[in-house]
Amino acid sequence: MNRTLSGLREASQPYRAVLASRIRAQRSYRTSFRADLVGTAVVGLTEVAEVLVLFSAANGTLGGLDLRQALLVFALSELAYSLADMVFGHVDELAVLVREGQVDVFYLRPQPLLAQVVTMDISLRRIGRASLAVVVLAWALVANDIDWGATSVPLLVISLVCGVAIFGANFVTAGGLQFFLLNAHEVTNAFVYGGRHASTQPATVWLRSVTVIFGFVFPMAFCAYLPAMLLLGEPGAEWLPAWLGWFAPVAALWAWTTALLAWRFGIRHYQGGGG
Amino acid sequence: MNGTTPDTDRRGVEEPGSTGRPSSSGTTRPETARSGPAGHGPSSDTIIEVRDLTRDFRVRNGPKVRRVTAVDHMTWSVTRGEAVGYIGANGAGKSTTIKMLAGILVPTGGEVLTCGLRPVQDRRRLARRIGVVFGQRSQLWWDLPVRESFGILAAIHSLPRDEERARTAELVGMLDMGSYLATPVRQLSLGQRMRAEVAAALLHRPELLILDEPTIGLDVLSKQRLREFLIRERREHGTTLLLTTHDMGDVERLCDRILVVDHGTLAYDGTLDGLSRTVGAERVLVVDLAEPCPDLTVPGARHLASEGDGLRQHLAFDPGTTTAARVLASVAEHAEVLDLTIAEPDIEDVVRRIYERGAGSPGN
Numbered sequence: 047m048n049r050t051l052s053g054l055r056e057a058s059q060p061y062r063a064v065l066a067s068r069i070r071a072q073r074s075y076r077t078s079f080r081a082d083l084v085g086t087a088v089v090g091l092t093e094v095a096e097v098l099v100l101f102s103a104a105n106g107t108l109g110g111l112d113l114r115q116a117l118l119v120f121a122l123s124e125l126a127y128s129l130a131d132m133v134f135g136h137v138d139e140l141a142v143l144v145r146e147g148q149v150d151v152f153y154l155r156p157q158p159l160l161a162q163v164v165t166m167d168i169s170l171r172r173i174g175r176a177s178l179a180v181v182v183l184a185w186a187l188v189a190n191d192i193d194w195g196a197t198s199v200p201l202l203v204i205s206l207v208c209g210v211a212i213f214g215a216n217f218v219t220a221g222g223l224q225f226f227l228l229n230a231h232e233v234t235n236a237f238v239y240g241g242r243h244a245s246t247q248p249a250t251v252w253l254r255s256v257t258v259i260f261g262f263v264f265p266m267a268f269c270a271y272l273p274a275m276l277l278l279g280e281p282g283a284e285w286l287p288a289w290l291g292w293f294a295p296v297a298a299l300w301a302w303t304t305a306l307l308a309w310r311f312g313i314r315h316y317q318g319g320g321g
Numbered sequence: 322m323n324g325t326t327p328d329t330d331r332r333g334v335e336e337p338g339s340t341g342r343p344s345s346s347g348t349t350r351p352e353t354a355r356s357g358p359a360g361h362g363p364s365s366d367t368i369i370e371v372r373d374l375t376r377d378f379r380v381r382n383g384p385k386v387r388r389v390t391a392v393d394h395m396t397w398s399v400t401r402g403e404a405v406g407y408i409g410a411n412g413a414g415k416s417t418t419i420k421m422l423a424g425i426l427v428p429t430g431g432e433v434l435t436c437g438l439r440p441v442q443d444r445r446r447l448a449r450r451i452g453v454v455f456g457q458r459s460q461l462w463w464d465l466p467v468r469e470s471f472g473i474l475a476a477i478h479s480l481p482r483d484e485e486r487a488r489t490a491e492l493v494g495m496l497d498m499g500s501y502l503a504t505p506v507r508q509l510s511l512g513q514r515m516r517a518e519v520a521a522a523l524l525h526r527p528e529l530l531i532l533d534e535p536t537i538g539l540d541v542l543s544k545q546r547l548r549e550f551l552i553r554e555r556r557e558h559g560t561t562l563l564l565t566t567h568d569m570g571d572v573e574r575l576c577d578r579i580l581v582v583d584h585g586t587l588a589y590d591g592t593l594d595g596l597s598r599t600v601g602a603e604r605v606l607v608v609d610l611a612e613p614c615p616d617l618t619v620p621g622a623r624h625l626a627s628e629g630d631g632l633r634q635h636l637a638f639d640p641g642t643t644t645a646a647r648v649l650a651s652v653a654e655h656a657e658v659l660d661l662t663i664a665e666p667d668i669e670d671v672v673r674r675i676y677e678r679g680a681g682s683p684g685n
Binding site: 151 | 445451453465473
């Protein structure tokens with residue numbers, strides 16, 4: 047056990063060295079870091095406001111959910127997304143790294159490329175947005191009528207972990223495509239940010255095509271809607287019954303399989319960052 | 322393309338466009354081997370092996386997709402310990418080749434072995450054994466002091482603490498970086514940054530150092546410093562050098578062998594001296610005379626131009642048939658010489674001539 051631990055320490059040393067330097071660098075500009083924290087929290091606040099406006103326009107219920115229930119869906123999605131964005135968000139900027147020639151430099155180091163790209167940065171400023179999501183989630187968990195039986199807490203933890211994994215996988219898929227589609231940002235935005243937005247909504251209002259894409263291809267429904275329905279004891283949507291929420295780990299596995307395939311395909315079709 | 326075939330007949334394949342190649346097997350000539358370690362020959366092992374290497378790019382031009390061949394069936398190899406200049410015009414395929422050697426680009430066809438490894442499949446193992454400096458890219462962290470960048474790179478290459486300390490101290494001393502180790506990279510001058518980049522690429526003691534335009538944009542003094550360092554690094558550690566450059570000074574001072582690449586094919590493989598002789602590069606003697614003088618006619622030399630009513634005259638001569646001293650002595654018979662300079666063969670001019678010959682001859 048000690049041996050595997052020290053082996054792990056050794057193997058992670060390169061990544062920890064880079065990440066530690068990134069964290070030091072962000073903290074050394076204190077004023078701008080604080081401003082960034084506030085900034086991302088304000089972005090989160092805007093998202094909350096959007097849900098509130100939507101519900102007041104829809105007379106308090108949308109897709110069979112009332113505002114409290116909808117805020118639970120929103121908060122689960124928002125927390126998972128902001129954490130994934132903190133760790134994986136910059137992978138979506140791969141086209142920029144390619145143009146700057148930074149990707150060529152990663153090829154010259156003895157670590158896997160994806161691990162290097164993921165650990166090249168960590169956006170601590172997103173803590174602002176994640177904190178706001180924690181507050182909304184805590185409120186929604188209290189305000190809703192949830193049966194806190196033996197399964198609810200594990201369900202909540204599993205859902206959050208899988209949600210972060212699924213959003214993270216989306217960023218990696220986007221990065222993989224950008225290896226060779228350098229102007230593909232619009233395409234990747236469609237599922238990265240479109241998917242994020244869809245995941246904050248009750249799936250009952252999704253069109254059939256959206257249900258297929260964000261229910262199963264990019265399994266966004268597993269990040270927030272399905273676990274929320276399980277917690278609330280609601281039946282779920284057509285094609286997306288609540289019990290599917292227990293299969294969030296399978297969805298996460300599927301998301302990462304496609305992400306790694308896209309990444310691998312990207313690497314093999316890399317054209318270099320120019321002369 | 323991934324099969325490892327036994328490497329017999331390493332340089333057996335003649336490029337169609339190659340002009341007579343004098344002793345291409347890394348034999349060092351005194352004129353060009355100022356930095357070369359002695360005692361390696363064709364029998365020492367091969368560190369780079371390129372066979373029939375090809376790389377196409379798809380270039381999208383509106384709706385049309387064209388295939389452009391950047392590297393076209395190239396075959397050559399480099400022996401351990403050599404210093405090889407890889408030269409050619411922009412777009413000749415130099416960077417593409419280097420990226421295939423380092424495992425960044427997947428070849429379209431052919432085979433490449435670097436340090437005996439397949440670069441794409443064995444990229445991570447290869448990364449521990451080669452160092453690469455791209456003149457236009459940075460290995461360093463722009464917002465960190467140089468010292469910290471070195472620390473992270475040491476962790477990336479899993480260098481033990483004492484090894485890291487010793488090697489950093491050695492490189493800092495040799496490259497004279499002590500004064501700016503604590504300076505963030507973004508505040509360095511270009512010359513300082515290039516030295517730091519070279520040090521970063523050498524931290525893990527690679528067997529092979531690949532430099533892509535290392536002196537681009539540097540002033541004369543910075544170039545000189547870098548070249549002296551590379552000569553010393555090579556002498557002390559036997560590091561193999563492969564460098565692309567537009568600077569003939571780099572090639573003359575650092576390289577004992579030259580590969581000229583043109584439109585993705587090898588146009589020449591041999592020494593600089595041999596290259597000059599093959600395409601007939603002449604040296605030019607420029608004399609400043611005490612009094613205006615009609616155009617000089619000197620045996621063994623050709624009058625090129627006169628300036629200021631003949632106060633300064635340019636004479637071309639072939640170093641293979643006469644010497645600068647003999648030409649000068651003949652000039653001195655006609656007029657009093659105040660000052661003189663001798664221009665070395667211009668590599669760009671030589672390369673251009675190879676291109677012109679290549680374009681003129683069929684089957685190339």
